Amino acid sequence: MANILVVGSISTDLVVNADRKPEIGETIEGKEFQTFFGGKGANQAVACARLGAQTAMAGAVGEDEFGIRLLENLTYNQVSIDQVVRIKEHASGTALITVVEGDNSIIYVAGANRQFTPEKLFQTEEQLERLKASDIVLVQNETPVKTIEKLILTCQEYHVPVLYNPAPARLISEEWIEKVAFLTPNETEFKVLFPDKTMEEMLFKYPSKLIITLGEDGAVFCNGEKIISIPAFPVERIVDTTGAGDTFNGAFAVAYAEGKTIEESVRYANKAASLSIQRSEAQNGMSTLENLKAFFK
Template sequence: MSKITVIGSISTDFVVTANKRPEVGETITGNDFSTTFGGKGANQAVASARLGGDVYMAGTVGTDLFGKELIQNLTENSIHVDFVEPVTQVPSGSAHITIVDGDNCIVYVPGANNVIDTNRIEKLNELIQTSDIVVVQNELPQEVVEQIIEDCFAQNVKVIYNPAPARFVSQSILEKATYLTPNESEFKLLFPDMTLSEGLAHYPNQLIVTMGSKGVYYHDGISEKQVSSYSVAPIDTTDTTGAGDTFNGAFAVALTAGLDMDSSIRFGNLAASLSIQKFGAQGGMPTLAEMKESENYEKEWNIK
C-alpha cells in the first residue's frame, strides 16, 4: 500500500440555511443548521483513505472540543494522526456558511491552521522522505506551503499542489511542484498572461486544470488533452465544493497505484462525480467498493 501524506487544513463547517440574509443589526430565523467536517487538507486525506490509500495527516487543531472531534473523525476514516498537533493559543479552524436561495457566503476562520510554521515542517522531514506522494493546498500560510514544496523537490518526493483558495504563487515554486491542480479561476490568477493552452503547453504532464462539467485538461508533451467528466446531477447544487478535494485525493491514490496520467485523471473524475451524490464535502466521498460498483469503473485500473 502506498504512503500518501497530506499536509493541510483541518476545520469544522457550520452551515445555516435561511430565506434571506439579515441586515446589519437584524436577527432572523433560519431554516436549518448542520455541522460537517472540512478543511481542504482533511477533505483530501479522507478522499484518499476511503479509496484505499495509507494516509498520514499533518496539521494543527485547537485543544477545544472541535479539535478533538476533528482528530476523531480522521481516525475513524483510518487516517494516521500522529502528526496532527493540538495547539492551545487559538481555536480550531472553522468555516461559517450561510445558504440563501442556492447561493452561499462563507466566513473562513483559519484558527489553528495558521499556527503551523516552517519549524513544524522541518520536524516532518522523515515523514516527507518516506512518503510516495505529498499533497498540499493553500489553506496554510504561504511560506509553509513553499517550504513543503521545496523539501519535496530537494528529496525527490512527488508532490501534488492544489493551489486553492487562489492566491499569488511565485514561478519558482510552481515549477518545483510535480503536479499542479488548479481549477479554471485559480489557473487565471496563477497565469494571468497565459491562455489555458499556453499554460498547459508550458507545464506538460504537470499542470492539470479541473473545469467541472467540461472535464480536466492537461498536455502530455505532444498535444493538449481533455479528459471528460462523468455526467451526474448533484444532490444539492450548492454543495459541490467537495468534488475538487475528492478529485485530488483520488488522483493521489491512482498515481501511487502506478496508473498513468490519463487513467489517474479518469479515476479522479469518477470519484468526484460520485462525491456530489451525498451531502457534505466528506459525506459524499466514495469508498473504493462504491467506486467499483459504478458502471464507469474501469477494471484495468486494478486498484486494491
C-alpha cells in the same frame, strides 16, 4: 498500497439555512443548522484514505471541542494524525456559512491552521522518515506560505513528488511551480495564477504538470505533444458539488501513487468526483474504493 502524506487545513463548517439574510442589528429565525467536517487538507486526506491509501495528515487544530472532534473524524476515516499539532492559544479553524436560496455567504476563521508554521513540520526523525516513505505529498493554499515552501524544498531534497492544489488561489512564482510534480487549479484559480495567459499556452509550458479541472467538462492536461481532454462522467442528479475538487485531487494522487499514468489517474479522479457530487456534504460524499468500483462496474 499507496502511501500518501497530506499537509493542509483542518476545519469545521457551521452551516445555517435561512429564508433571508438579517439586516444589521436584526435577529431572524433560521430554518436549519448543520455541522460538517471540512478544511481542504482534511478533505483530501479523507478522500485518499477512503480510496485505500495509507494516509497521514499534517496540520493543526486548537485545544477546543472542535479540535477533539476533528481529530476523531480523521481517525475514524483511518487517517493518521501523528503529525497534527494542537495549538493552545488559538481555536480550531471554522467556517460560518449562511445559505439563502442556494447562495452561500462565508466567514472563514483560519485559527490554528494559520499557526502551522514551518518549524512545526517534521519535528521528529520519525515524521521525516514518514515523508521519505511517501509516494506523493498533497498540499493546498490554506496553509501558511512559508510552511508550503519548506515542505516543497524538503520533498525536493528527498525526491518525493508534490501535488500542489493552489486553492484558494494566489499568485505563485515560476520558481515554485517548477519544483512541484503537479499543479491542479480549477478554471477560476488558473486565471489568478496566470493572468492574461491562455490555457493552451500554459498547458504546453507545463506538460504533464499542469492539470486544469473544468467542473462538468472534466479536466485537461498536455502530454508534451498535444492537449488531452478527459470528460467528466455524466450523472443523473447533482446533489452537492462541495468537495468535488478535493475528491479529484485525492483520487488522482492515489491512482498516480499506485502506478497509473497521468491520463489514467485523471480519468480515475473524474470518476471519484462524479460520484461525490451525488451525495451531500464534502467528506460525507467522498466515495470508498468499494462503492466506486460497484458504481462503475
